[in-house]
Amino acid sequence: MKKVLVTGGAGYIGSHTVVALVERGYHPIIVDDLRNSSLIILEGLKKLCGDGFSFLSIDICDKNILFSVFEDHGIQAVIHFAAYKSVGESCVVPLRYYQNNLIGLMNVLEACQTFNVQKFVFSSSCTVYGEPNGRQVFENTPKHLPESPYGFTKWMGEQILEDLHRNTQPFNTLCLRYFNPIGAHPSGLIGELPVGIPNNLLPYITQTAAGIREYLTVFGNDYPTPDGTCIRDYIHVCDVAEAHVCALQHEGYVPLDVFNIGTGKGTSVLEMVETFNVVSGRELPYKLGDRRPGDITEIFANVEKSEAELGWKAQRTVEEALRDAWNWEQQLKQHD
Numbered sequence: 001m002k003k004v005l006v007t008g009g010a011g012y013i014g015s016h017t018v019v020a021l022v023e024r025g026y027h028p029i030i031v032d033d034l035r036n037s038s039l040i041i042l043e044g045l046k047k048l049c050g051d052g053f054s055f056l057s058i059d060i061c062d063k064n065i066l067f068s069v070f071e072d073h074g075i076q077a078v079i080h081f082a083a084y085k086s087v088g089e090s091c092v093v094p095l096r097y098y099q100n101n102l103i104g105l106m107n108v109l110e111a112c113q114t115f116n117v118q119k120f121v122f123s124s125s126c127t128v129y130g131e132p133n134g135r136q137v138f139e140n141t142p143k144h145l146p147e148s149p150y151g152f153t154k155w156m157g158e159q160i161l162e163d164l165h166r167n168t169q170p171f172n173t174l175c176l177r178y179f180n181p182i183g184a185h186p187s188g189l190i191g192e193l194p195v196g197i198p199n200n201l202l203p204y205i206t207q208t209a210a211g212i213r214e215y216l217t218v219f220g221n222d223y224p225t226p227d228g229t230c231i232r233d234y235i236h237v238c239d240v241a242e243a244h245v246c247a248l249q250h251e252g253y254v255p256l257d258v259f260n261i262g263t264g265k266g267t268s269v270l271e272m273v274e275t276f277n278v279v280s281g282r283e284l285p286y287k288l289g290d291r292r293p294g295d296i297t298e299i300f301a302n303v304e305k306s307e308a309e310l311g312w313k314a315q316r317t318v319e320e321a322l323r324d325a326w327n328w329e330q331q332l333k334q335h336d
């Protein structure tokens with residue numbers, strides 16, 4: 001199973017996964033229309049992987065073109081990343097999110113059925129837990145309704161997969177529920193490329209340190225946590241990438257299974273700022289602000305199942321992730 005189709009392979013998690021796949025002897029075939037990525041990432045991939053991958057600039061919402069890729073390349077496994085991912089934007093243009101994320105997914109699934117693909121890995125999110133009852137979530141923690149159309153596209157994506165498996169046994173499917181991926185490849189050749197003003201904490205921190213933003217606003221310091229700020233499970237993107245290799249190597253036929261991809265450890269927003277100051281040697285300017293609507297107080301993964309059944313465990317620390325994110329931000333200046 002060497003040829004793997006990676007939809008959205010030029011995106012943030014997708015590009016790091018392509019590197020991990022090439023390192024393990026796979027040949028990823030990236031399909032990506034670069035709507036939310038850039039040639040900078042493809043150049044970085046070329047430097048890291050040489051000819052170890054192929055790139056096709058196509059929109060997976062175009063079913064005919066997508067089917068021709070399956071026809072031409074003898075695809076046996078698919079890792080499906082391609083999707084819009086901004087929580088805030090999805091509230092403004094929900095139809096664009098439902099159209100792109102769900103039609104894209106259904107086209108890929110139809111192609112997998114038609115061309116007898118053996119394995120399908122779906123990019124899901126801890127957003128499917130909604131506001132959990134406990135702080136730590138297990139894979140069988142009841143799902144709650146997400147807070148945004150983006151979250152619903154992941155929630156519905158999992159539902160579509162469940163329904164598909166109810167009456168048929170189409171292909172081995174693994175849903176990976178990512179917690180908060182951060183960081184970049186240690187080479188500084190690929191990393192996160194937010195479009196416009198970042199919504200997520202890490203790119204906001206690094207852009208503030210680089211002088212692009214004036215200061216970070218910490219969204220709320222009156223939460224019931226030790227320092228009053230929200231707690232998340234931040235995980236190095238290279239660890240997330242390696243989880244996909246383990247998903248492909250996962251033995252035996254599992255009709256449909258779900259895995260938490262986190263570290264099992266929660267970190268608060270202020271702890272992230274303090275750690276960033278230590279690794280960067282800077283003093284990040286920040287202000288305490290109001291809570292952001294829709295934010296949950298605290299969530300982190302239980303990762304026992306991923307360790308036991310997927311044979312995967314996060315190896316890198318938050319410090320390493322912050323160091324690599326800062327390195328990437330500094331490299332990006334060279335492309336201005």
Ligand code: UFG
Nearest residue numbers: 125126127199200201202204217218219230232269292295
């Ligand atoms: N935060 C700030 N200031 C900022 C940005 C973020 O204080 O400028 C805080 C947020 O309030 C939150 C934490 O930093 O407490 C993390 O926020 P992110 O936006 O980086 O991440 P979220 O946990 O809100 O969102 C992530 C993914 C989503 C996914 C969601 C599931 O980005 O794709 O987890 O909970 F849907």
